[in-house]
Amino acid sequence: MAGRRACGFVIFRRFYGSVEYLLMQTSYGSYHWTPPKGHVDPGETDMETALRETEEEAGFSAKDLNIFEEAKRELVYQVKGKPKTVIYWLAEMVNAQKDARLSHEHQKFRWLQLQEACHLAGYSEMQDTLKYFDGYIIDNHL
Template sequence: MEKIAAGFVLFRRASNHLEYLLLQTAYGKNHWSPPKGYVEQGESELDTAYRETLEESGINKSDIKVYEDTKRTLNYMVEGKPKIVHYWLAEVNDETDVIMSDEHQDFYWLQIQDACDLAEFKNMQDLLLEYDNFIKKSL
């Protein structure tokens, strides 16, 4: 059975550029990704994204603006099992502090190219680039 997760690709506006939040896991291969987590029974995917963002980064629902029409889905395999992750683009006030959970060991706010380099997986790189283009054209 496939696992379903949800999260936000968080960005903030720095003085003359955009920055994206990536968290480094404290387990496995220590990969970098936006905050996300598994959907719990009775919880909507969007509610999961809010909950996981708070749990993993300390960023509250009141600190972000979600662009609900930007939902994208990544499908990939983890340890031979299918995983589905739903993401939305969300803007964070640049005054917001990140408070990591024990699930992570580091975080960075990065410009798009550095975020793509650190993200490592092509599907995440493509998603970051898609959102970056959306922001620059639409917002």
């Protein structure tokens, strides 16, 4: 069995000279913090899923984001003994002043600089992903 598949964006903004990442705290389970993401629906592409889930969970549509399709990470890990694949693309807020809107799936959101985001994210796979995208931003002078 292939396991579950989810897609989303690691969203960043430039705010007063700093790069900040959006993390959202789930309103279920262990209340962990992640970027907006969700499971792929039948017939949906990975990118369609990432866009749909980001709008549902954070209130951001494609027009709110500058998506870097070449900046992509695929995480594979176990959830309750079953494999899960999560694909993230990097996306920058077009308007850094626009804030997220919470859905029923999350209870809080925060914009955080890299070190704080890694601390809050907790899981090493997510920390590595945030660091990878931060390096991409630096290396590509974004």
